[in-house]
Amino acid sequence: MSTSSAADPVALLQDLIRINTVNPPGNEIACVQYVVDRLSHRDDLDIKILGPTPDRASLIVRFPGRGIAPPLLLHGHSDVVPVTGQEWLHPPFDGKLVDGEIWGRGSTDMKGGLAMMLTSLARLHEAGERPPGDVVLAMVADEEHGSLAGARWLVREHPELFAGIRYAIGEEGGAGIELGGRRFHPIVVAEKRACWYRVTLRGPGGHASRLAPPGTPMEQLGRLLTALSGVRLPRHQGPAAYRMLTELSAELPPPLRDAVLAVRDDTDDRHPAGLPMAQALQIDSLLRNTVNPTVVRTSDKINVVPAEITVDLDGRILPGDHTREEFLSELHALIGPELSAELSMELLVEGLQVAQERIEEPEFGGFYETLAGITRKADPGAVPLPMMSPASTDAGFFAQLGIRCYGWLPMKVPAGSEYRTLLHSANERIPVEALEFGTDCLTALLREYR
Structure with a gap:
């Protein structure tokens, strides 16, 4: 030591x-x-x-x-x-x-x-x-x-x-962000909460030397991953995201400023345009619940058609009044009723587990201004930015x-x-x-x- x-x-x-x-x-x-x-x-x-x-x-x-x-x-x-x-x-x-x-x-x-x-x-x-x-x-x-x-x-x-x-x-x-060559110092005032699930897919298995029957877990897995790839859950813009986008846009040159304001004010819920991909994905993630499949577990034998496969899903729920039930409803709508009926879901982790456990709306009072003031004094060329974290x-x-x-x-x-x-x-x-x-x-x- x-x-x-x-x-x-x-x-x-x-x-x-x-x-x-x-x-x-x-x-x-x-x-x-x-x-x-x-x-x-x-x-x-x-x-x-x-x-x-x-x-x-x-x-x-x-x-x-x-x-x-x-x-x-x-x-x-x-x-x-x-x-x-x-x-x-x-x-x-x-x-x-x-x-x-x-x-x-x-x-x-x-x-x-x-x-x-x-x-x-x-x-x-x-x-x-x-x-x-x-x-x-x-x-x-x-x-x-x-x-x-x-x-x-x-x-x-x-x-x-x-x-x-x-x-x-x-x-x-x-939660840091880079846009327009400016240095931003994030002050996170709101964040999502984790909602992790394990999905279990079951069906006929057997010897891999034979043609597989319909409805195997591998077939279900393909449908599940396709349903969850490159898609977005519904948009819900809260006050923290609105203020972040407003203050961010004010510090950017016109092309980027207009792109950020378009995201903030977009009532048609289009994909963000005019922003670099990394920043577009980060900002878009703050406007909706998200889910990503991250871990797949099954047999380690090449000559076995597995009868069971599990898939871990990393879900993130927006702060405020958004609930696990709302998230599940959006997830099942994405997967579709037929596949939803074939799988089982086990809750692994939820950041806050009961209805009354909600983080209050962000507070932008004296303490926040102290943080922003210290940041400005320490780095006059940079911008303190209220952030929501995905x-x-x-x-x-x-x-x-x-x-x-x-x-x-x-x-x-x-x-x-x-x-x-x-x-x-x-x-x-x-x-x-x-x-x-x-x-x-x-x-x-x-x-x-x-």
């Missing part, structure tokens, strides 16, 4: 990357123990290690403030996604510093964010300062696999740890406690760079400059928030 200063985000991130917390299985307790060791020199902290099992632990640390503001929550997850099947230029768990970039799984999602948070708190302490109010740092488990052992468990089993907190800062969920994070669970959650971990990277697109991909990395920039912004927030 590194012996560097507690206020050095680079060495801290390198150490965190070297702790393998691929989920599954997670083993987040290793990260927890490492951070607790780094904090052991301080006797003013309230430290709690909690989890449904010893190896799936989350860390809750309360840093004392001056008592002139409510507590503030900083939350981030210590688990990371697998690297199986990916080809990396540098080993994904070595945390190498190469040409001013820190390479490794979790460098941006989101051990880099945890390094920013921990370092900003350390810098305040080293300067002899305290934040306006207590700061609760939640380093949680299991975000990458539905949060069952992490934020969801904490909110339901230990809500008292978050009493009195009004605002929270967490990850942006890869992904889901732990913010949805903390919001159930009445906490206003914002995804805000600013990174100063060149317009058009690929860093934000590398989440869950090979060669994930973060520039040292971006890590320092985010740490400086968070340190400013810890001094200024009210």
Whole structure:
């Protein structure tokens, strides 16, 4: 482990990357123990290690403030996604510093964010300062696999740890956008929630040397994948998406500005035109529920016609009043009644599971303006942008406690760079400059928030 200063985000991130917390299985307790060791020199902290099992632990640390503001929550997850099947230029768990970039799984999602948070708190302490109010740092488990052992468990089993907190800062969920050569700093004010299903297809199987009978699971699979490929569920534009598109269009030159406004005001629900493909798909995903087949499981024998196939579907439901029942109705309409009757569906994960669990509409008050102001001051040539994220994070669970959650971990990277697109991909990395920039912004927030 590194012996560097507690206020050095680079060495801290390198150490965190070297702790393998691929989920599954997670083993987040290793990260927890490492951070607790780094904090052991301080006797003013309230430290709690909690989890449904010893190896799936989350860390809750309360840093004392001056008592002139409510507590503030900083939350981030210590688990990371697998690297199986990916080809990396540098080993994904070595945390190498190469040409001013820190390479490794979790460098941006989101051990880099945890390094920013921990370092900003350390810098305040080293300067002899305290934040306006207590700061609760939640380093949680299991975000990458539905949060069952992490934020969801904490909110339901230990809500008292978050009493009195009004605002929270967490990850942006890869919600950055690049258009018109401008640098935008996302401030996520709304996000979708996960709704994952396992579809089971059953039918006649047998020896693959013979002609297959009608209605095999393979035949059903072909029909299912065809129905779900290159199609869109119905449009539902909410207030968060409307404001995002309005503010985005105001910062763009005329051709792109007109294209974004056309998407915002399109009552005919046409495919977005006049935008680069990546941005068109991202924006379109914010205007509707989405579903993608991601995992197919069946026999591994080439000479067997399988009698059963399962397909995992990654569904994402819009925030607000949109329900799982609405999503299922749209999905079955897409699949068609005949195929829908032949398959069975098992709910694997839903981000929020009961009707009353809804994230409130975004709040654009003083705290949001503080985030935007810090961003403008730190990077005058860029634009802070209220964003809705097509992904889901732990913010949805903390919001159930009445906490206003914002995804805000600013990174100063060149317009058009690929860093934000590398989440869950090979060669994930973060520039040292971006890590320092985010740490400086968070340190400013810890001094200024009210």
